Structure formats: structure tokens, C-alpha cells
Amino acid sequence: MTGQPPALxxxxxxxxxxxxxxLDGVSLSVMPGEVHALMGENGAGKSxxxxxxxxxxxxxxxxxxxxxxxTVMTSPLQAKSKGIVFIHQELSLAEELSVAENIYLGxxxxxSFGRVDWAKLYTQTDAILEKLKVGFSAKTIVGDxxxxxxxxxxxxxxxxxDAKAVIFDxxxxxxxxxxxxxxxxxxxDLKSQGVGIIYISHRMEEIFKITDRISVLRDGSxxxxxxxxxxxxxxxxxxxxxxxxxxxxxxxxHEMGNVALExxxxxxxxxxxxxxxxxxxxxxxxxxxxxxxxxxxIVETLFGLRNPSAGTILLDGEEVHVSSPADAxxxxxxxxxxxRKGQGLVLGMNCRDNMTLPQVGDLSSGPFVxxxxxxxxxxxYKDKLDIRTPGWKQTVGNLxxxxxxxxxxxxxxxxxxxxxxxxxxxxxxxxxxxxxxxxLIRELAAQGYAVIVVSSEMPEVLHVSDRIVAMFxxxxxxxxxxxxxxxxxxxxxxxxxxxxDKVA
Amino acid sequence: xxxxxxADIGRFxxxxxxxxxxAVFIIGFTLANERFLSPDNVMGVVRSxxxxxxxxxxxxxVVISGNLDLxxxxxxxxxxxxxxxxxxxxxxxxxxPAMFAMTLCLGAFIxxxxxxxxxxxxxxxxxxxxxxxxxxxxxxxxxxxxxVDKEGTWFAVFxxxxxxxxxxxxxxxxxxxxxxxxxxxxxxxGRTVYAVGGNGTAATFSGIKRARVVFLCYVMSAFCVxxxxxxxxxxxxxxxxxVGQGLELDVLAAVILGGASLLGGxxxxxxxxxxxxxxxxxxxxxxxxxxxxxxxFVVTWVxxxxxxxxxxxxxxxxxxSNIA
Ligand SMILES: Nc1ncnc2c1ncn2[C@@H]1O[C@H](COP(=O)(O)OP(=O)(O)OP(=O)(O)O)[C@@H](O)[C@H]1O
Ligand SMILES: [Mg+2]
Numbered sequence: 001m002t003g004q005p006p007a008l009x010x011x012x013x014x015x016x017x018x019x020x021x022x023l024d025g026v027s028l029s030v031m032p033g034e035v036h037a038l039m040g041e042n043g044a045g046k047s048x049x050x051x052x053x054x055x056x057x058x059x060x061x062x063x064x065x066x067x068x069x070x071t072v073m074t075s076p077l078q079a080k081s082k083g084i085v086f087i088h089q090e091l092s093l094a095e096e097l098s099v100a101e102n103i104y105l106g107x108x109x110x111x112s113f114g115r116v117d118w119a120k121l122y123t124q125t126d127a128i129l130e131k132l133k134v135g136f137s138a139k140t141i142v143g144d145x146x147x148x149x150x151x152x153x154x155x156x157x158x159x160x161x162d163a164k165a166v167i168f169d170x171x172x173x174x175x176x177x178x179x180x181x182x183x184x185x186x187x188x189d190l191k192s193q194g195v196g197i198i199y200i201s202h203r204m205e206e207i208f209k210i211t212d213r214i215s216v217l218r219d220g221s222x223x224x225x226x227x228x229x230x231x232x233x234x235x236x237x238x239x240x241x242x243x244x245x246x247x248x249x250x251x252x253x254h255e256m257g258n259v260a261l262e263x264x265x266x267x268x269x270x271x272x273x274x275x276x277x278x279x280x281x282x283x284x285x286x287x288x289x290x291x292x293x294x295x296x297x298i299v300e301t302l303f304g305l306r307n308p309s310a311g312t313i314l315l316d317g318e319e320v321h322v323s324s325p326a327d328a329x330x331x332x333x334x335x336x337x338x339x340r341k342g343q344g345l346v347l348g349m350n351c352r353d354n355m356t357l358p359q360v361g362d363l364s365s366g367p368f369v370x371x372x373x374x375x376x377x378x379x380x381y382k383d384k385l386d387i388r389t390p391g392w393k394q395t396v397g398n399l400x401x402x403x404x405x406x407x408x409x410x411x412x413x414x415x416x417x418x419x420x421x422x423x424x425x426x427x428x429x430x431x432x433x434x435x436x437x438x439x440l441i442r443e444l445a446a447q448g449y450a451v452i453v454v455s456s457e458m459p460e461v462l463h464v465s466d467r468i469v470a471m472f473x474x475x476x477x478x479x480x481x482x483x484x485x486x487x488x489x490x491x492x493x494x495x496x497x498x499x500x501d502k503v504a
Numbered sequence: 505x506x507x508x509x510x511a512d513i514g515r516f517x518x519x520x521x522x523x524x525x526x527a528v529f530i531i532g533f534t535l536a537n538e539r540f541l542s543p544d545n546v547m548g549v550v551r552s553x554x555x556x557x558x559x560x561x562x563x564x565x566v567v568i569s570g571n572l573d574l575x576x577x578x579x580x581x582x583x584x585x586x587x588x589x590x591x592x593x594x595x596x597x598x599x600x601p602a603m604f605a606m607t608l609c610l611g612a613f614i615x616x617x618x619x620x621x622x623x624x625x626x627x628x629x630x631x632x633x634x635x636x637x638x639x640x641x642x643x644x645x646x647x648x649x650x651x652v653d654k655e656g657t658w659f660a661v662f663x664x665x666x667x668x669x670x671x672x673x674x675x676x677x678x679x680x681x682x683x684x685x686x687x688x689x690x691x692x693x694g695r696t697v698y699a700v701g702g703n704g705t706a707a708t709f710s711g712i713k714r715a716r717v718v719f720l721c722y723v724m725s726a727f728c729v730x731x732x733x734x735x736x737x738x739x740x741x742x743x744x745x746x747v748g749q750g751l752e753l754d755v756l757a758a759v760i761l762g763g764a765s766l767l768g769g770x771x772x773x774x775x776x777x778x779x780x781x782x783x784x785x786x787x788x789x790x791x792x793x794x795x796x797x798x799x800x801f802v803v804t805w806v807x808x809x810x811x812x813x814x815x816x817x818x819x820x821x822x823x824x825s826n827i828a
Contacts, residue, residue, distance in 0.1 A: 305709075329711040343709045346702035348769045357699055357710040361692045368690045411710075 005068050007032040007196030008084070008165045013052055013062035015045075017398065019390035022048040024220040025062070030165060030196040035187060037207045037228070038200045039240055040217035041430045042402025043388035046200050047089055049217070050167050053198075054086040055079035067164065077106075083164030087154050087171055089200075089401050089428070090341060095143035100125035102142050103157045128156045133182050147174045147339060148291045155183065165196040170401065172201060173428045174338075176291045176456050184210055202402070202430045204233045205459075216240050241432040256466075257281030259317065260450035261333075261419045263302070266311030271297040272474040275311070279419065279450040284441060286465030287454040289494045294474040295454045296338055299421045303335040304328040315418070329358055332418030336408055336425055338454075344408035345396050352378040352392035355411045381410035384440070386433055401428045409437065413444070420444065421452040426460060438464050458487060472496040525810065526782050533789035540792055547671075553784035554673035555580075555732045556751060557777065560758045561684050562728030564776045565721040567759050568688070570701035570768025571618055571625035573722065575610075575632035576729050576755055580748030582640045583607045583733025588649040588743055596659040604730045610636060611726020612719070619718035633752065640745050650742035663739025673735050680731065684724075685773035697721060701768025750801075757804050758783045760811040783807065 006029040015023040022045045030036045038046050051057045055073030063070050066082050073079045093102050100121045109117040125138035134152050158166055172180050216223040216239045223239050262278040272294035279285045287295040300306050304322040312319050322328045337343035345354050356374045363370045378392045385406040426434045441464050445451050455461050468480045470493035477493040533540045559576050566573040590599035618625045665672040688694040699707040700717045708714050762779030764771025787800050
């Protein structure tokens with residue numbers, strides 16, 4: 001590797017937005033065949049740096065050097081033609097089109113008279129999909145795919161070009177463990193072809209598994225580069241957030257109260273069948289399983305978004321029928337949804353108004369919205385969740401991905417629900433804030449909330465839950481108490497292996 | 505300032521494009537005809553814009569909630585005809601509330617189709633444009649409608665009266681704009697209108713009853729149409745069946761000119777008022793420089809295209825872009 005010129009070099013990049021100095025003279029170089037991690041807190045400037053590299057933003061200062069040639073990136077298309085491929089943090093697919101059309105958008109194979117060569121398009125696409133070992137075909141409509149599978153389409157797109165450098169901006173945020181393995185295979189393939197890879201993620205295990213070097217950004221400035229094999233999580237964290245992290249679980253054992261929510265034999269078509277569980281006040285119940293196991297569908301049903309086909313829901317011991325989200329909210333059930341962009345936020349609205357949206361009707365003085373009270377709520381949760389934004393007036397769409405997620409969490413926490421359901425609560429959130437959110441969830445339980453956490457991250461489920469429900473293809477396989485659960489038994493349960501020790 | 509780059513200038517033009525274009529028009533018209541900025545002419549423009557303006561206020565709600573309303577023109581004809589007809593039959597004091605009730609029913613019907621049945625608003629209101637026109641013709645039997653005793657009715661006050669030296673139509677427009685402006689900007693309902701237009705799914709996930717919000721926006725729009733119909737009827741005390749024909753496009757032009765996005769989620773009442781005035785002054789200016797009335801139709805179209813383009817440009821921060 002030494003002696004070779006870098007595949008890609010960034011020098012002294014400066015980029016500002018109104019009120020934010022997002023990048024303050026950042027330099028970075030990536031060698032061919034290297035997996036280079038880019039780390040930093042939410043809002044540190046990682047995505048912005050990559051958007052500069054990908055031709056989406058123009059930097060005010062600094063230069064980009066591709067294969068020793070200074071280059072000005074004027075558009076994503078041009079960046080692509082220079083061999084720089086970008087897999088975005090936020091999905092950018094055409095939902096109405098097929099997988100194949102999305103992958104080859106703008107470059108569809110053609111016959112005479114501009115007709116599309118569909119046969120060729122589909123065989124080409126299927127070849128790529130096969131490499132990715134995904135369970136859908138070239139003709140599937142993208143909108144019908146789960147978020148994880150949409151992410152795979154985005155990745156497939158990158159494999160169609162002859163890339164010099166591939167940027168992955170939090171590719172695993174919505175992937176399951178099995179899908180991650182496939183992704184890592186793809187990355188090591190690219191690596192062996194001499195492609196330089198920039199890999200952005202908040203997940204330490206991954207970073208240490210697949211990267212060669214780690215560069216750290218903090219508040220828009222470059223903090224240093226570490227050799228992955230000569231460093232450890234503590235050192236990286238220290239560099240990222242300027243302090244060490246307390247990862248110990250808030251073990252203070254508190255009293256469990258009454259059963260707040262009980263579900264008996266709940267079914268919803270083919271999505272999930274005969275699901276029963278209960279959550280007490282003061283308890284955190286984790287739901288773990290593969291994507292498609294029906295976890296999201298269960299919480300959506302409890303939130304009034306789907307009609308159950310059978311079963312009963314009891315709230316504080318009384319049978320209830322939840323007809324709509326508005327109804328759920330009035331009964332004290334809240335849901336932090338899994339798709340922040342589509343379901344969680346009105347991107348064009350400001351931070352404060354997004355956060356108070358579910359309660360805007362209650363926060364009134366006379367006929368008017370009590371904006372003072374709104375700002376108070378916003379400020380409180382901005383501090384509590386450490387949301388990085390110049391102020392409440394900032395449009396949510398301009399926030400970094402992780403900070404957007406925090407707005408969604410703040411939105412539902414500030415409602416003080418009886419039962420709080422969170423679906424993938426820390427997707428895209430940096431290590432520091434992640435442990436803060438975990439602590440917050442524990443703290444909420446301690447205050448007497450009943451909390452349901454759906455997560456695809458095993459460490460997260462193990463960390464926050466008092467009990468864990470393991471699901472496989474719409475069925476509850478087993479419910480574990482936190483002291484009896486092991487990683488092994490959990491993996492067995494969610495893979496559909498009916499453990500014999502269930503009987504014992 | 506001296507170091508303003510080409511990109512900055514582009515961004516500035518994109519943001520302020522409408523106002524700059526407006527300023528250029530005003531200067532041009534004033535040079536061409538000194539009467540253009542005379543108090544009489546200005547008052548005349550505002551006054552004749554009042555009907556269009558009142559309708560645009562309601563359509564602003566509909567557009568911010570992410571929908572369209574192309575039925576307001578023919579609905580206004582309906583209101584005008586109905587109130588004129590009932591004036592002589594049951595007297596103005598009963599005719600006015602009866603007309604309001606009927607117009608609100610039409611709005612509620614559209615609101616039901618678009619809000620609760622989730623039908624596409626373009627198709628629904630385009631269909632209603634024609635259906636309501638048919639309804640009006642059926643009602644009037646195709647006849648023009650006239651009040652018999654034009655001298656002796658207090659009904660004329662809404663279109664012809666004035667208070668404190670200000671014509672009543674302008675007063676109504678200003679008061680209604682203030683009221684609706686406050687509702688949109690300051691009340692919880694207004695906030696939900698922005699949320700529904702900005703991201704309907706996220707609004708639903710936040711417990712907002714999306715269908716109800718859309719429904720209410722159309723009722724609001726119908727209310728404004730009824731007010732406009734009242735002013736129109738009272739001003740002329742007689743009317744053809746087609747009095748509101750084509751107004752839907754002018755209204756839409758004014759709303760977009762003001763900067764409301766057709767995608768929903770943005771716009772304000774204040775901006776719509778500015779849009780109404782811009783449209784009014786440009787159309788008046790064209791007449792003053794001696795262009796035929798019919799030219800206005802083409803000009804309105806050009807203005808709509810210009811406004812839509814500048815709207816997109818403002819979002820991108822530049823006038824041209826090869827990125828969608
Ligand atoms: N279009 C924009 N307008 C205004 N501010 C912006 C814009 N894009 C990014 N920012 C700001 O720039 C800073 C860096 O954001 P960026 O998205 O690069 O963070 P990040 O490191 O990718 O964070 P995350 O881990 O949360 O994805 C943030 O403070 C963000 O609010
Ligand atoms: Mg980011």
C-alpha cells in the first residue's frame with residue numbers, strides 16, 4: 001500500500017451554512033484498497049464532507065484531488081464519471097420504479113429508437129442482485145421493499161460503475177446482521193479490486209471489524225487519523241467526544257408496577273399471528289428479530305395504524321380498541337416510528353414545531369398556539385438529548401441525520417405517554433448520544449413508564465431491556481428475562497430454531 | 505457586498521425574483537403612463553382585486569395543505585346567481601345566509617371527496633368546475649339574473665358602499681385576510697394545515713386527523729368563495745351565469761406568485777395578498793399601456809410559469825441546475 005499515490009485526497013475543505021461552520025479546513029486521504037472510517041458525533045460534518053466530495057455542495061475553500069489530479073466536482077453525475085460513487089445516508093430512490101430501473105436510472109441499456117432493452121436490463125440487474133444475495137428480483141417495485149432492502153438497492157447501484165472510491169454513509173443503519181455480512185463481503189470485494197472506501201458509521205464493532213484507518217471529525221474540524229489495529233474504542237471515543245464514556249447499564253433496580261399494557265393473541269393477517277405479551281410500568285420490554293419478523297407491524301397495530309384481525313389489547317387491565325394514531329395518543333400510547341424522514345418529521349418545518357406537533361392542540365392559550373410553552377419544551381429536550389442546531393427556527397431538513405432522529409425522540413418523550421414504543425430508537429445516532437438515549441429509556445422506566453423497544457441491534461436490546469421477546473416470521477418464539485438471556489439463545493430463537501429447552 | 509460571487513447573485517435573484525420582476529414592471533408602467541401610480545388608480549386596482557383576493561385567501565389554505573382547488577371560479581358564479589335570485593324571492597336578509605349554506609355544502613362535498621375518500625384533488629375540483637357550472641345553469645335556466653329594484657335595496661352596500669372613505673370590498677378583503685392570516689399562522693389548526701401539506705404521513709403519525717384538516721380547508725375555501733360571490737352580486741346587482749369563469753387560474757396564479765408551493769407545506773396569507781396585488785397591478789398596467797384586455801389571459805399564463813420556475817429555483821438556491 002505504501003508508495004502508491006492515494007486514490008483520493010481532500011485538502012483544507014471549508015463549507016459553511018447560514019449560522020453553521022459545518023467544515024473548517026478538513027483534510028483526508030484515502031489509499032487504493034483501503035477501508036477508511038470517518039467518525040464523529042452527530043452534526044460533526046461527515047455527511048457534509050462527503051457531499052462536497054460527491055459534487056452536491058461546492059466548498060468555499062480547499063481542493064479535491066482524485067488520482068493526483070485536482071478536480072472540481074460540479075455535480076453528482078460528474079463525480080460519478082470520475083469514479084466516485086456515493087451511497088447516501090438518506091435513501092434517494094424512485095419508489096414507483098422497479099429495482100432494475102432504479103439501479104440503472106439515467107443509463108438504461110437501449111435498443112434502436114431509444115427503446116429500453118428490458119431483457120438486458122433485467123439480466124444485468126439480477127446478476128448484481130445475486131451477488132448481494134438479496135431476496136427480491138429486478139422487477140420488484142422499490143416502494144414495496146422494506147427500508148433495509150431499499151438500502152441494498154442503493155448499494156447495488158454502486159456496483160454498476162467502475163469505481164475508484166466508494167462512499168458509504170451509514171449503510172448499516174437499517175440493515176440486519178445477515179444483510180450486514182453480505183455488505184461486508186461486497187466491501188472486501190471492492191477492496192481487493194483496489195477501490196478506496198470511505199465508511200461512515202456510528203457502530204464501533206463494525207469499524208473495528210472492517211476498516212484499516214479511522215479519521216475523526218469534531219465540530220467540523222479534523223481531529224486526527226488512527227490505525228485501526230493500533231487503537232481501541234476508548235481512544236476513538238475520546239477523540240470524538242472529548243471524554244470517556246460510561247457504558248455500564250443503569251442497574252438501579254426499581255420496583256415494577258402494574259401491568260400497563262397486555263396483548264392477548266393479537267394477529268394481523270399474515271404479518272404476525274397470535275402474539276401475546278405484557279409490559280409493566282417501570283419495565284423495558286425489548287423486541288428482537290430479523291427485519292420482516294413482524295415487530296414494526298405489532299407496534300403499528302398498537303398505535304392504531306393497522307387493524308388487528310384477532311386478539312385483544314388491554315390497557316391498565318381494560319380492553320381497548322385503538323382506531324387511529326390520534327386515538328392511541330389520547331389513550332397514552334406513543335410510537336417513535338422507524339422511518340424518521342417518511343413518518344417522523346415534516347422536513348420543511350422548523351425544529352420546534354416538529355417536536356411539539358402531536359401536542360400543538362393542547363399547548364394553547366385561548367385560541368392561539370402557546371409558542372412560549374413550545375419553545376420551553378424544545379429547549380428542554382434540546383439540552384436533554386444534546387441536539388445540535390443553531391436554534392429552534394432551523395428547518396429540520398437541514399439538521400444532520402442523527403440530530404433529526406433526536407428531534408423525533410424528543411417529540412414523543414415530551415408527550416409523557418403511559419406506554420412508549422420506540423422502533424429502532426438509535427438508528428444513526430453517535431455513541432455518546434446513544435448511551436444517553438439508553439440511559440434515558442432506563443430512566444423513563446424508572447419513573448414508571450412502560451417502554452417497548454424494537455431494535456435490530458443485539459447489544460442495544462441486551463443493554464436496555466428487562467425482558468426480551470424474540471420473534472421469527474410473525475410469531476413470538478420465546479420471551480427471555482434479561483438475566484437468563486445469552487447471545488446464542490437469542491440468535492437461535494430469532495432464526496426460528498425452536499429451542500428444546502423451552503419445554504425443560 | 506463587493507465580493508458577491510456569481511452564485512450569490514444567482515441565489516439572490518432566485519429568492520427575490522418575484523419582487524424584482526414586479527419592481528421592473530412597476531417602473532416600466534409608470535414611465536409608460538404617469539397615471540399608473542396615481543392614488544385613484546391604485547385604489548381602483550386594490551378594489552377590483554378584492555374579489556379575486558378574497559377567493560385566493562381560501563385557496564391558500566387548500567394549497568398549503570397540499571391540494572388544489574380549481575372549482576372556485578364556477579363556485580363563485582353559483583353563489584352570485586343564487587344570492588341574486590333569492591334576493592327578490594325571500595329578501596336579502598335570508599338570501600345571504602341561504603347562499604352561504606349552499607356554497608358551504610359544495611365545499612364540504614369536495615372536502616369529503618378529497619379528504620375522506622382521498623381522491624386526487626386536481627381531478628375532483630376539475631370535475632366540480634364543470635359540475636357546478638351545470639348546476640348554476642340548471643338553477644338559472646340559463647337566464648341572466650337581475651334584481652328588479654336596483655335602487656331600493658341595502659344589498660348594494662357590500663359591493664358599492666364605503667366606510668371611513670374606504671370601499672367596502674377592500675374592507676372585507678383586509679379584515680378577512682387579517683382573520684385568516686391569524687388562523688393560519690397562530691392557531692393549532694393552522695399548524696396542522698402546514699403539517700398535513702408538508703408530510704401527510706408524518707402528520708398522521710403525530711395524531712393529526714389528516715382527512716379532517718383537508719376537509720376544513722375546502723370548507724374554508726368555499727366560505728371565501730361565498731364572500732366573493734356576495735361582493736360580486738352586490739356590486740353589479742345582476743349577473744351572467746359565467747361571471748366567475750376562468751377566475752380559478754387567476755386565483756392560483758396569485759397564490760403561487762405569493763410563494764406558496766404547489767407541493768404543499770409552505771406559503772402564508774400575507775404572501776398571498778402580495779401575490780394578489782402583483783397580479784392586479786400587472787393586469788391594470790397592461791391595460792393602461794393600451795394592450796387589449798384579452799392579452800391578460802396570455803400574461804396570466806406567463807406569470808404562472810414564471811412563478812413556478814422561481815419557486816423551484818428558490819428551493820435550489822440557483823436559477824439553473826442540472827440536479828433535479
Ligand atoms: N443544508 C444545510 N443547511 C444548513 N445547515 C446544514 C445543512 N446541511 C448540514 N448542515 C449542518 O452542518 C452540520 C454538519 O452536518 P452533517 O450532516 O455533515 O453531520 P454528520 O456528521 O453527517 O452527522 P450525523 O452523524 O448525524 O449524520 C450540522 O450542524 C448540520 O445542522
Ligand atoms: Mg450524516
